[in-house]
Amino acid sequence: ETGVTQTPRHLVMGMTNKKSLKCEQHLGHNAMYWYKQSAKKPLELMFVYNFKEQTENNSVPSRFSPECPNSSHLFLHLHTLQPEDSALYLCASSQRQGAGANVLTFGAGSRLTVL
């Protein structure tokens, strides 16, 4: 247990479904991140929230919608996804964005399969 909890661990959805991924951190961190991990590719940063404010959107399609209601919780809302969106989605947190961001703590990830 790293202090960053992701649910669900596995998700299978059709292209017309709407689902959400949840991330919760118990570390008192102020920055939270969504990363996408596909086979044989580096981790791709999707979104960054610093003190509940979105500070990075790395050209992510609008079918991915993040939400950060407070510094401890982060959601990724999914709708009308494509099969190529199938991947491991990793949530991470750090003390804050920027100088403190090198100390990332990752969750176990949510394995998403889009049919």
Place this chain on the structure above:
Amino acid sequence: KNQVEQSPQSLIILEGKNCTLQCNYTVSPFSNLRWYKQDTGRGPVSLTIMTFSENTKSNGRYTATLDADTKQSSLHITASQLSDSASYICVSFFSGNTPLVFGKGTRLSVIA
């Protein structure tokens, strides 16, 4: 362009043997470099961090080196165990708003 290149892409070794994983980075301005271990079905976990002024750092059977002149880092695993089977990801941090540059990882398999 800021990049991190890792080699080999995959590696199979016998239990008890040593191995070395390589990481080359073209990140500027460079701040530090971290090695992560990612078990199958889990998130990455930090093994060690190397700053600009550090050449060698050990964490149990793991020893990381950094050569800031050639922009290379290595992770040496001594007396490998089956539990070392995982992906090892090199991550470079530089001064910037989104500072992390990830490598693709090296997939290590330790067999009996």
